[in-house]
Amino acid sequence: MKLIKWQITDEEYRKLSDVAIKKGFGTITDYLEHSHFGKEPQIDYSEPLKEFQENVKSKNSQARFRVRDCFSDSEWAILTPLQRRTLGRIIIHKVRSGEITGIKELEKDTANAQWYRKD
Known part of the structure; x- marks a missing residue:
């Protein structure tokens, strides 16, 4: 190699x-x-992205959430820490570029998790 x-x-x-x-x-x-x-x-991120978007749709208007909050504990545990961070980067990129709509980027918390709000 x-x-x-x-x-x-x-x-x-x-x-x-x-x-x-x-x-x-x-x-x-x-x-x-x-x-x-x-x-x-x-890893193919298309399924976790679809899961994220479906779970965002079910949230109440103005609800605050993190990417992690859109997955069950068992689904989240399947992803490695690197895959979780990568999924987060993909999602924030898609929110900023307008590919994912209906949510707004908010602040990061002390654990460096990005928060969003459903519009």
């Missing part, structure tokens, strides 16, 4: 990260491996 070292600017990294997340990949590595070699990502 070969290791490739690739030096890019902060701006290039941000753009590449944005593209990866927009296309539904959790990491730049997953995105590059899939787009260039057809390798499947470690």
